[in-house]
Amino acid sequence: xxxxxxxxxxxxxxxxxxxxxxxxxxxxxxxxxxxxxxxxxxxxxxxxxxxxxxxxxxxxxxxxxxxxxxxxxxxxxxxxxxxxxxxxxxxxxxxxxxxxxxxxxxxxxxxxxxxxxxxxxxxxxxxxxxxxxxxxxxxxxxxxxxxxxxxxxxxxxxxxxxxxxxxxxxxxxxxxxxxxxxxxxxxxxxxxxxxxxxxxxxxxxxxxxxxxxxxxxxxxxxxxxxxxxxxxxxxxxxxxxxxxxxxxxxxxxxxxxxxxxxxxxxxxxxxxxxxxxxxxxxxxxxxxxxxxxxxxxxxxxxxxxxxxxxxxxxxxxxxxxxxxxxxxxxxxxxxxxxxxxxxxxxxxxxxxxxxxxxxxxxxxxxxxxx
Numbered sequence: 600x601x602x603x604x605x606x607x608x609x610x611x612x613x614x615x616x617x618x619x620x621x622x623x624x625x626x627x628x629x630x631x632x633x634x635x636x637x638x639x640x641x642x643x644x645x646x647x648x649x650x651x652x653x654x655x656x657x658x659x660x661x662x663x664x665x666x667x668x669x670x671x672x673x674x675x676x677x678x679x680x681x682x683x684x685x686x687x688x689x690x691x692x693x694x695x696x697x698x699x700x701x702x703x704x705x706x707x708x709x710x711x712x713x714x715x716x717x718x719x720x721x722x723x724x725x726x727x728x729x730x731x732x733x734x735x736x737x738x739x740x741x742x743x744x745x746x747x748x749x750x751x752x753x754x755x756x757x758x759x760x761x762x763x764x765x766x767x768x769x770x771x772x773x774x775x776x777x778x779x780x781x782x783x784x785x786x787x788x789x790x791x792x793x794x795x796x797x798x799x800x801x802x803x804x805x806x807x808x809x810x811x812x813x814x815x816x817x818x819x820x821x822x823x824x825x826x827x828x829x830x831x832x833x834x835x836x837x838x839x840x841x842x843x844x845x846x847x848x849x850x851x852x853x854x855x856x857x858x859x860x861x862x863x864x865x866x867x868x869x870x871x872x873x874x875x876x877x878x879x880x881x882x883x884x885x886x887x888x889x890x891x892x893x894x895x896x897x898x899x900x901x902x903x904x905x906x907x908x909x910x911x912x913x914x915x916x917x918x919x920x921x922x923x924x925x926x927x928x929x930x931x932x933x934x935x936x937x938x939x940x941x942x943x944x945x946x947x948x949x950x951x952x953x954x955x956x957x958x959x960x961x962x963x964x965x966x967x968x969x
Contacts, residue, residue, distance in 0.1 A: 709795050
């Protein structure tokens with residue numbers, strides 16, 4: 600290698616007198632011995648108290664907001680009580696938002712639509728929080744959390760906060776702590792919460808129980824149109840949007856809109872006194888995005904005037920309680936010392952055929968009840 604500076608080298612294969620555009624170079628690493636005392640040392644992350652989390656969230660400190668959500672999402676028993684205290688103090692400052700669930704099968708353009716809608720809302724003076732749920736691997740338990748990279752423009756906006764979270768095997772297209780995360784974002788001053796589900800088809804029912812407005816994104820010409828009309832996630836939607844209605848695909852999108860509009864007449868509305876309709880939009884060009892927001896605004900005004908909005912919020916609070924009970928009972932079962940002791944033998948007996956799975960479940964439940 601040809602030496603350039605005291606700490607910089609250019610590889611031998613680089614042409615002579617390269618221009619500034621040719622940026623290939625090698626910089627010598629810094630060893631621990633060459634560091635000055637205290638210089639370039641990464642500062643140890645400060646330990647936050649409960650009031651530090653609360654004050655930081657209320658001041659919309661993005662770093663503390665992110666750390667508060669991490670604390671809440673933690674599976675560590677040591678973090679549970681602390682996170683509950685933080686939520687308790689933030690609860691009076693939450694609830695002042697419109698919560699919108701956005702779902703659709705993979706490839707429908709959820710992330711692009713959310714970015715376009717988010718940018719539109721920010722221009723209108725809103726503060727937008729995006730909770731992007733990524734599916735977790737059943738093998739490695741990991742998650743790429745790549746939705747934020749898809750929203751490059753939106754992620755740079757001052758009045759937007761994007762939080763990717765793993766589903767951790769939770770059914771219904773959401774994360775285990777999505778409800779708590781929404782409360783924290785509301786306390787930080789975000790008045791529009793967009794929840795992007797993992798997009799797994801007709802099983803995304805959990806998100807319906809935690810949002811005010813449920814938006815289903817569809818595509819035209821994606822295959823069997825009857826499949827989309829089948830009762831399932833479509834009967835949970837407050838609005839159905841045919842995305843990618845641009846270019847040569849626009850006529851097909853308009854045709855699909857007409858078909859779904861006809862089908863929706865035979866399906867009971869997801870919300871009392873509200874008729875679900877189909878619309879078209881292009882997340883790429885922005886056409887139809889303003890109309891979607893107008894529909895959401897009209898929905899909010901209508902449901903608040905009829906009392907449906909508050910009634911749904913109360914029902915969701917009750918459902919939240921019982922979902923937490925289910926989670927705690929399951930946790931208590933697998934952490935029970937007698938179950939931990941009995942489980943290896945039961946598993947061995949099941950694999951050897953000595954006991955049926957149904958009988959094994961009864962045995963374990965009897966052990967737990969004792």
